[in-house]
Amino acid sequence: MTACSSGSDGGSADGKTDPNAVIVGNNSEPQRPLVPADTNETGGGLILDHIFAGLEYYDVKGNPQMEVAESIESEDNQNWTIKIKGDTKFSDGTPVTSKSFVDAWNQSVKQSMLNASFFESIQGYDEALKVAEAAIEADKENGVGDMDMSGLKVVDDTTFTVALNQPESDFPLRLGYSAFYPLPEAGIGDRAKVKAYGANPITNGPYLVKKDSWKHNEQIELIPNPDYKGDRMPKNGGVTFKFYSTQDAAYNDLQSGALDVLDAIPDSAFGTYQDELGDRSVNEPSAIFQSFTFPKSDARFQGEAGALRLQAISMAINRAEICKTIFQGTRTPATDFIAPVIPGHNDSLKGNEVLKFNPKKAKELWKQADAIAPWTGDLQLAYNSDGGHQAWVDAVMNSIKNTLGIEAKGAPYPDFKSIRNEVTNRTIKTAFRTGWQADYPSPFNFLGPLYGTGGSSNDGDYSNPDFDNLLKQALNTSDQKEAFKIYDQAQEILMKELPTIPLWYSNVNGGWAEGVQGVQFDWHSKPLYFDITK
Template sequence: MSRGPVLTRRDGLKGALGAAALATLAACGGGDDDSGSGDGASSSSGGSGGDVVANGTEPQNPLVPTNTNEVGGGRLLDSLWAGLVYYKADGTPENDLADSIETTDAQNYTIKIKSGQKFSDGSAVTAKSFVDAWNYGALGTNAQLSSYFFEPIAGYPEVQADPPTAQTMSGLKVVDDTTFTVALLQPESDFPLRLGYSAFYPLPDTAYADIKAYGENPVGNGPYKLKETGAWQHNVRIDFVKNDGYDGPRKAQNDTLAFVFYETYDAAYSDLQSGNLDVLDNIPSSALATYQDDLGDGAVNQPAAIFQSFCIPEGLAGFSGEEGKLRRQAFSYAFDRAQICKTIFNDTRTPAKDFSSPVIAGYSETVEGNEVLSLDADKAKQLWEQANAIAPWNGSTFTIAYNVDGDHQAWVDAVTAAIRQVLGIQAEGKPYPTFAQIRTEITNRTISGAFRTGWQADYPGLYNFLAPIYATGAGSNDGDYTNPAFDELLTKASGTTDQDAANKILQQAQTILFADLPVIPLWYSNASGGFDKDAKNVQFGWNSVPLYYQITKS
């Protein structure tokens, strides 16, 4: 799972989405302390805003930006680092470290960063800090989970070769301390929009001596830094303090920020009600029917760029080729998404109609083939028998793995019960105690059945909901799905400089996904959370993550 609304062309962001004009993502000074302004930034220099405690989950890996592609680690990265751009509460991109991002053809970019920027250890953030970090992330021998994000850059195939025929990408050039250029393999209509994602963060020179050790005690350049050595108590909590060296639009308004890693959301919700937790980003299913009454003005329920699904790996017995396609379709027809959203999630979820999110430009409820997302028990049985005509079902129990600390048991039980009833096979959930544990087995391809998946957008674009998850060899392609026709449409869309035209191509690509079902779409999640009465300026962003840096405590 990785970690939105329409991209708004502001402050000269034109060439990124239009072929002719010069694109400049100009600097923005942000807004004020009022979280209701919707810009997610504060022009204040930061003050004594108290000590804020939020919920979190133990990251899968040490905190290296190019090797973190899940939500638990992502929220930590976004607090410790500043990138070229950041996303305001509504998903609008604004400059953070970038002074300008310019292009005349959406293929060759000149990026200038603000001078005088520093990492939390006092070392300078330069153009080289970005170029070196991107080259490290792209190099195949470094096996970084987010290497796929550098695929558009010229020279990526050479550094990904086995063995690499180059150590650095030819498309990256340092011009001077504050300027570097990026040459892409083809025009990419939303490349500047991607640059707020954590894979594009800079690294200090000291990181490369021992990258794993660095990830355990990371040095970033963002609103916060680690409280002290040992501040990360694995599986317990991590503590940040305000980084006074950061002088960007996301300057921390509180003094400290702690993330507590709860075993369950029920435990976190209990702490929120008792005043031991200031902000909770997800309400447990046990409290969905009552939390808005319980929390009053502290309750949050708003659309977000989150897509939920479960994945049946291509290599799982009985699920490859035409047989597998039929069985996946049968499962998809076998359960009632709307009923689950109502009875289990109290309408804080919306049944899926496509593979993206209603808050993303290009979302459509009428993509060809999406009837497979409706309940039709007779159709499910017919498809299952067609699959059995190719190869009889092996009689094994179908399992859906899930992490207990993510509050997934209720819907997994409902889906597997429907599969048992409609198809007459044994199906059940397979619980894992933590998100990190299930993600490790998924990443290592040692998981033995289907598993829950989800996508919290990296940046607010339709392409981001498709390419990183379903493109051949993509870093988050957990089911090892591959379809050359789908890949071809992705390439065509990314090279289309008119974003509306590109989104229509991406909708066409989704018709292939509905036929193949590399994952079974479930629903879109709202940002359903809450905050304590003493927490002020709380705002949840386009991707459901609270804007931690602007929260204060009374």
């Protein structure tokens, strides 16, 4: 796998750095309180990855490395024994034990949190989730299930076991993702207690949230954790994440020195930022996939006519031209649903001609759909204005409009949190921007959470039993080449049904200010802030 990294040679005139200097980076306002299993968007995820230590962490190339775990072992890939280090603790002084993991994982299912589906491989998940859903239906505000997953057992303070429904050789690969982070007793309880915990989290990672520093829609301050003992030891005096309303404002701050590191260059600077920043810039492939999705509530995209319309819209988009003119080579047109830096990506997938610009075919398919159920209304694509998306949304909508002869336009939301709230609550009425920044380097991570029945990020509520079964088969295949062939079969189903419209893969486009050193962008485009100095 290609690492998305670049080093900085900048620094002070004498080459020395200040170990107490605070690094200022960009981010977006988290959608929800900082609870690992209830966070599935990048704003909150970036913070969580710096304030928690999990069983593993992912290095710059995406390889899992032991962090709190001492060992993760199995003789059959189905029954796992996990031993943790006995000398780590949370910031309130309580020890991190095997119970800290088991309770956190069970709680995610009992409260049907956003990332609950990451535990679906564990025995007893389905039963525990049904109990939870019944409790939530009875009391939508406070309902909590009372059944634990039978496949999780605490052996002692430093040992627990995990029994899966079937052998899955890549199970350890997932354990560095934030859904699997531990929680202290202060974070276990009813919904009100957990929500309060997430506003002022007690954590065990390289950094801690500075008390009362989370100023919503402005910034959050992280300070080094003096009790952290892992490999990600901070080399600086803390990190302040600023929440910007536009990427242009963030880039201007980077140029003026008010921002130290930027991980998203605005489209207005795509053609100039590498010249302006020189060797303080990066433009490398990353594990990011971009798309847009239609809500299940939109009947125009259901049934036979809906399937034809989805194919027509996909073929009406000139991806290559948009990547060239809008993104100026910082994006690559999609050929499948998995980013090219991930093993298992296939640019020759059967059926992927639906992703190629074909105006003639698009018009034919649209006409066939109209013969079944005439088109009504217009087509709108929702996006967050703080993410630098207007130019490409306008270009995509114009491509569709000019090809199909329908009214098509963008529908801007002020910020990422606003649009995600409507998507999460299933109240959004228009198509909406979607994308995926990998949680761990596996084809399954690009497929299961997004399109598996009940997946944590299955925003279009797509469900196909054949697709689900293929994913299970792939997970249960120890030969990776064979697994990749099964993932291809699963993707061929997606190509026919298009639960989302694939657009392109993103490079990491970022930069850093003068005097900033040690900047590395990792395999999924995020800076390793603990390593940065100035």
